[in-house]
Amino acid sequence: MRRTQKDTEESARVISRRGLFLGGTMVSFAALLAGRMRYLQVEEADQFRLLAEENRINIRLIPPNRGLIHDRNGRLIAGNEQNYRVVITREDAGDLEAVLERLSTLIPLSQEDIDRTIREAKRRSGFVPLIVAERLTWDQLSKIALNSPVLPGVSPEVGLSRVYPMDTDFAHVVGYVGPVSEKDLEAQENPDPLLQIPKFQIGKIGVERWTEDILRGSAGAKRIEVNAVGRVMRELDRQEGEPGDDIRLTIDAGVQNFAQVRLGEESAAVVVMDVETGDIIAIASAPSFDPNMFVRGISHTEYAELTENDHRPLANKTVQGAYPPGSTFKMITALAALETGTVTGQTGVRCPGYLEVGDRRFHCWKRSGHGTVALERALSESCDVYFYDVALKVGIDKIAEIGRLFGLGERPDLPMSAITDGVMPSKAWKQERYKQEWRIGDTVNASIGQGYVLTSPLQLAVMTARLATGRAVKPRLIHMVGNETVPVEPAPSLGLSAENLRAVQQGMFAVVNDSRGTAKSSQIVEKAWLMAGKTGTSQVRNITAAERARGVISNDQLPWNRRDHALFVCYAPYDKPKYAVAVVVEHGGGGSTAAAPIGRDVILRCLAGEMPPLSAYPASQRGRIETQLKAMPLRDPETGAPSQSRA
Incomplete structure (x- = not known):
């Protein structure tokens, strides 16, 4: 059917309106896109440039x-x-x-x-x-x-x-x-x-x-x-x-090497302190291990060898080991008695070989007894009964007070791992720790460094340095950081009577230099380097009455891990102290035979600044000592490389 003119005109108007609408919509959309593009490319350009840079560049x-x-x-x-x-x-x-x-x-x-x-x-x-x-x-x-x-x-x-x-x-x-x-x-x-x-x-x-x-x-x-x-x-x-x-540490590598080698195959520790500054000159634990293995990657076999060794090479015995100090503790008991006026240096105590407390008998190491002894001889010959007797009169709390004054039971502040506090027991300590009352037998045991008393070799070195100087010397290990020297704090006085301290020092001198001293065989004969010290032997097993009756089994007849610990503390020179040394030999037997010779050699190495001179040893020992020193596989003092030492 033929469209009329009117229909054609109407269709044209509809198409024109739609076209205008679509065209307007398209223009609006284009304008929106252009605006958005301008916003992103101009106004947000810096942000997107940064994002692109971060995707391309890593730091x-x-x-x-x-x-x-x-x-x-x-x-x-x-x-x-x-x-x-x-x-x-x-x-x-x-x-x-x-x-x-x-x-x-x-x-x-x-x-x-x-x-x-x-x-x-x-x-x-x-x-x-x-x-x-x-x-x-x-x-x-x-x-x-x-x-x-x-x-x-x-x-x-x-x-x-x-x-x-x-x-x-x-x-x-x-x-x-x-x-x-x-x-x-x-x-x-x-x-x-x-x-x-x-x-x-x-x-x-x-x-x-x-x-x-x-x-x-x-x-x-x-x-x-x-x-x-x-x-x-x-x-x-x-x-x-x-x-x-x-x-930069305070340690002298030459002395450290000497001490480490001198300990040899023993399960032992030695600490050397400068008594004036508190500098730790050597702090050696044996046996040791090569730390390079842990850096490079240690094998299961190598690690098992270290962990299964009964001498515990991974343990740092100098600060981690807590040992009964044995007779090296007797100076603390003596000072507690002197400071309270319980005894003087001349007060005599009779030792028949034991002390009866209630229905129990506490024995002296010398079965026949020492007779009547005063302080100097009690220290020199290490009479146990003397210290049993004065400790009962003084009481444990005063002994503990003096012990803490000398650094026992206190954790030294050093950058080392697993440092023990040790134990300096008191009545309050036992009540808090075990919920038990303190007993009189506990005091007797503590008086000679047994029972609950536990100390580390480092604490024994600190104790000895304070005994030598009468000042609260603190150990330190860091000498310099960068180019800055770490300052040394002046050590204050311990506040003890000079007379009482001198009485104990004279007893320690007699230990090494008196003809009946327990460490006489480890004497230094060089007049400028005379040494004072104290031996110690601490039990790790109970000795029954039956065993005492038939005779105590000697250490060399016991399995290694049931033998007594051997200890020795010393300082020198006696008249002007410079170094203090503490030695602990695990299951070494006697302090006079196992620990004292090590202490003497190490302190002589410090005093001489080189290998200990043979002239410092008793003439009768020089041949043996010369052979021993020559056999020590020490490092070269200049290069640090292993070399054979020359006495």
Whole structure:
């Protein structure tokens, strides 16, 4: 049907309105898009440029060089060494297993190493470098470089790793570093970002741990360009971090080495203190271990050898060991009696070989007794009954007060691991600890350093330094941090009577120099270096009445772990004290035979500044001592390298 003019005009008007509407909509949409594009490209340009830059550029931390540790004379005892290692990138290697097999012909690489690398590669992205082997020699690294065309994806790297050139000498003092563990991270409220770096190492024990914040330093950073999948394309710039501060200890490496070697195969400890400053000159625990094993990776076999050894090489006996001090404690009992006026230096006590308390008999080490003895002879010959008697008159609380004054039962403030408080018992202590009343027999036992009394070799050294000076000398281990010397605090007086202190010192002098002194055989004959000391023997087993009746079994007839501990404390020179020494030999038998000779040799090494001179020993002993000193495998005093000593 033919459309009329009117219908045509009406259709045209409808089409025009729709066209205008659609056109307006399109123009509006275009204008909106243009506005949005202008907003994103002009007004938000800086923000999107930053986002794009962050996707293209990564910032990675650079571990700082760890601070060095030296002895008091500047000899290196913990340093850093170059660590040559080889890494492989899976996506560049192609056939990973084949490349690793070829690599194993150039460097020591076991099938276990190859399997471990393949397993690690499957867990990580293909562009992440994996460490295949560490601590390679320069020759091995050169071989890899020469064969690089047939080793796709393989590349060498150079880093730093901790090294301990004195190995066993400082293991218990300095400690060692190890990889960061989850426990390490949990222990910190705001962990340093450095700790997130794979295989980053921190101090685990000893000075390395307790001065971690000083030694670690601060991280550097590098900006690297990566592609869309995160692969490193190039390094844009680098800012090195701040290395950690160096630390200088108070320890003399030469004396430390001498002490460590002198302990030999014993399960023992020795501590040397400067009585004026409190500086620890040597602090040796035997047997020791090589801390480098823990840095490089210790095997299960090696670790089992350390943990299953009954001499406990991993334990630092100088500060962790808590031992009954035996007769080395008798000076404390004596001072408590003197300070309270219970006795004077001339008061006599009769020793028939035992003291009866109630229905129990407490024996003296000398079965026949010492007769009537005063303080000097009681110390010189170590009469037990004398100290039983005066302790009962004084009471345990006064003895404990004097003991704490001399550093017993108090934790020394040093950057070392697992330091024991020891035990200086009192009535209140027993009530709190065991919910029991203090008994009179407890006082008798404590008077000669048995029963509940426990001390560490370090605490015994502190006690001896205070006995020598009458001042509250505090031990210290850090001499310098960076270029700053750690100040020495003047030690205040203990507030004791000079007369009473002198009476005890004279008794200690007689121990070593009197003809009947228990340490007479360890006398120093050099007049300028005369020594005062005290032997000690502490029981680790009960001796029954039946055994006493038939005769006490001698230590050399007992299994090693049932023998008495041997102890010795000393200081020298007597008239102007410079050094104090404490020695503990676990299950060594007698203090006079096992511990005193070690103490004499070590203090002579300090006084002489070199090998102990033969002239300082009694003439009858010089041949034996010369042979002994020559056989000691000491380090060279200049280089630190192992060498045969010369007396």
